[in-house]
Amino acid sequence: MQKIISSSEEQTEQLAMKLAAGLKGNEVIALFGGLGAGKTAFTRGLARGLGVEDGVSSPTFALVHEYEGKYPIYHFDMYRIGSYEDLYSTGFFDYLDNGILVIEWSENIESYLPTERITITIRPLAETEREITLEGVEL
Secondary structure (H helix, E strand, C coil), rough: CCEEEECCHHHHHHHHHHHHHHCCCCCEEEEEEECCCCHHHHHHHHHCCCHHHHHHHCCCCCCEEEECCEEEEEEECCCCCCCHHHHCCHHHHHHCCCEEEEEHHHHCCHHCCCCCEEEEEEECCCCEEHHHHHHHCEE
C-alpha cells in the first residue's frame, strides 16, 4: 500500500498519468471515495496517460463511458447500483478482460469486484488536498 498527498486536481491527474504508463490493458481499477473526492479527475488523468484526447466526464447517468486510447477504457459509475441484478444489467461482467475498467463508487459493488485489482482510495484532507491510497500497484 502506498499513500500519496495531492495538493491539486492537476497533481491528482498527473499521478494517474504515471499509473497509466505501467498498465497492460486488462486491469480493473476500483475507485473509492465520496462525492467530490476526485475520482473523475483521477480517471481523466489515467485516460490522458493512455492517449485519450476526448473529454472525460463522470458517467453518472449513462453508467458507463467508453474511451479509445492505447487500450479500451470502460469508465463505470456505480453510484446507483444497489444489487447484483442492477450490476448485471449494466453489462459489467461482459467488460471484464476486454480493456481497462475504471469503476467509480466501487464501494457499492465491492463484493463483486475481482480480487486481482488496483484499488485507489481518495480522501479529501482540505479544499484541494487529497490523500490517495494505492493498493495492488506501486508507482
